[in-house]
Amino acid sequence: MDTKEFWFVVGSQLLYGDTVLRTVEARAKEMAGELSRTLGYPLVYKATVKSADEIANIVKEANYTGACCGLVTWCHTFSPSKMWINGLQALQKPYCHLATQYNKEIPNEEIDMDYMNLNQSAHGDREHGFIAARLRTPRKVIAGHWKNSDVQKRLADWMRVCVGVKVSRELKVMRFGDNMREVAVTEGDKVETQIKLGWQVNTWAVGDLVKEIDAVSEQEVDRLYAEYEASYDIATDDVEAIRYQAREELAMKRMMDGEGCKAFSNTFQDLYGMQQLPGLATQHLMAQGYGYGGEGDWKVSAMTAIMKSMGDHGNGSSAFMEDYTYHLADGQEYSLGAHMLEVCPSLAATKPRIETHYLGIGMNAKDPARLVFEGKTGPAIVVSLIDMGGRMRLIVQDIEAVKPILPMPNLPVARVMWKAMPNLTTGIECWIIAGGAHHTVLSYDVSAGMMRDWARIMDIEFVHIDRNTTVESLEDELLLKDLVWRLK
Numbered sequence: 001m002d003t004k005e006f007w008f009v010v011g012s013q014l015l016y017g018d019t020v021l022r023t024v025e026a027r028a029k030e031m032a033g034e035l036s037r038t039l040g041y042p043l044v045y046k047a048t049v050k051s052a053d054e055i056a057n058i059v060k061e062a063n064y065t066g067a068c069c070g071l072v073t074w075c076h077t078f079s080p081s082k083m084w085i086n087g088l089q090a091l092q093k094p095y096c097h098l099a100t101q102y103n104k105e106i107p108n109e110e111i112d113m114d115y116m117n118l119n120q121s122a123h124g125d126r127e128h129g130f131i132a133a134r135l136r137t138p139r140k141v142i143a144g145h146w147k148n149s150d151v152q153k154r155l156a157d158w159m160r161v162c163v164g165v166k167v168s169r170e171l172k173v174m175r176f177g178d179n180m181r182e183v184a185v186t187e188g189d190k191v192e193t194q195i196k197l198g199w200q201v202n203t204w205a206v207g208d209l210v211k212e213i214d215a216v217s218e219q220e221v222d223r224l225y226a227e228y229e230a231s232y233d234i235a236t237d238d239v240e241a242i243r244y245q246a247r248e249e250l251a252m253k254r255m256m257d258g259e260g261c262k263a264f265s266n267t268f269q270d271l272y273g274m275q276q277l278p279g280l281a282t283q284h285l286m287a288q289g290y291g292y293g294g295e296g297d298w299k300v301s302a303m304t305a306i307m308k309s310m311g312d313h314g315n316g317s318s319a320f321m322e323d324y325t326y327h328l329a330d331g332q333e334y335s336l337g338a339h340m341l342e343v344c345p346s347l348a349a350t351k352p353r354i355e356t357h358y359l360g361i362g363m364n365a366k367d368p369a370r371l372v373f374e375g376k377t378g379p380a381i382v383v384s385l386i387d388m389g390g391r392m393r394l395i396v397q398d399i400e401a402v403k404p405i406l407p408m409p410n411l412p413v414a415r416v417m418w419k420a421m422p423n424l425t426t427g428i429e430c431w432i433i434a435g436g437a438h439h440t441v442l443s444y445d446v447s448a449g450m451m452r453d454w455a456r457i458m459d460i461e462f463v464h465i466d467r468n469t470t471v472e473s474l475e476d477e478l479l480l481k482d483l484v485w486r487l488k
């Protein structure tokens with residue numbers, strides 16, 4: 001696993017003399033050390049910078065250091081911000097301004113002008129903030145005492161966003177076959193996407209995948225089958241169907257790993273030579289952090305991989321999802337989400353079962369094996385990235401996932417049930433007005449705020465539908481954003 005770290009850079013100037021600068025450095029080291037123990041990723045104290053050259057050199061080093069996922073800056077003292085212009089103009093990594101202070105409280109007896117000159121964050125951080133505003137540098141500003149748990153949570157969330165930025169900029173997506181015929185929303189400008197988001201989206205032949213499937217050894221299948229048995233309840237006698245899915249998984253993984261791909265798509269319209277649409281195979285790959293999109297939807301596949309990386313332990317509870325059908329009973333309005341096979345078990349509330357069922361869509365010679373389960377309850381989001389022509393729009397909706405209110409014993413797929421915000425019908429209207437797709441990434445551990453920060457860093461449009469959104473306010477917002485993004 002490659003290392004990921006963040007750099008703590010403290011702004012100052014030479015005016016203060018050695019004693020003050022030594023104190024600043026010692027405290028900054030102490031803060032970085034303590035924060036590193038709580039944030040999930042290391043915050044490495046890099047330097048107390050006192051000149052334009054020092055700042056520019058650190059930025060150059062940050063840009064070329066793969067492990068560095070972002071800069072966190074702070075001014076214990078005053079740092080004249082013309083010194084920061086060259087550095088910030090060259091900065092290619094995400095940037096957070098932590099507007100904090102070493103001391104939590106003003107010491108009543110101790111405070112004098114020496115204390116004031118050492119503890120100047122209140123105006124140092126304002127000078128520091130101005131230049132980023134003037135330069136229009138995308139940034140996150142987090143204010144509060146550095147030991148405060150809310151401040152630490154916000155900084156930790158921002159770090160996860162930056163991991164999503166790194167994964168996005170390095171992402172390769174393997175497409176098996178093209179998009180489903182005639183479908184619009186799964187299409188997109190792959191060149192523009194690579195320019196903006198970094199994704200390398202390319203195609204590989206299904207025939208080559210079939211050759212890989214045929215080349216998988218029985219011993220490899222035995223090993224993966226044992227892994228399935230350990231993780232899931234096997235609720236079918238059709239061992240051969242499960243073993244075929246194991247072959248598909250091993251073959252797809254081999255091809256992806258060979259090319260450095262962390263996401264893939266396929267389509268039931270192009271299964272030439274495959275006996276089953278990959279179901280269990282795709283689900284188990286997603287559980288390992290690979291992104292996936294059905295019907296050739298490479299955008300949702302890439303977003304799944306990115307959002308997984310932003311979740312708990314770098315592989316959180318985020319998954320490819322599709323709005324399927326509604327329950328519109330008065331006072332009990334819900335969306336039922338699923339896919340024809342491929343729902344990631346990271347969403348599961350209970351141990352998934354492996355089942356085999358007939359699948360009429362696509363050219364399945366055999367009944368595909370798949371994992372069946374109910375999704376977890378709790379607050380979550382659904383996310384859709386669409387191509388508006390000339391720009392990408394990221395739409396995020398807050399949802400509340402519930403235990404499915406019906407057992408649905410004959411539904412042969414994993415299912416999640418939720419209530420969209422602000423309520424189901426207004427939520428649907430808002431989603432449709434914004435142009436959101438039927439495919440989404442559903443996440444329990446990435447927040448709308450994190451996606452907003454991600455979109456700002458990637459420089460794409462962001463639309464959030466939450467409990468306060470109305471159709472009227474959303475229409476006005478979209479009208480203004482359309483103008484802004486055409487001008488940008």
Ligand code: MN
Nearest residue numbers: 294295322439
């Ligand atoms: Mn679909």
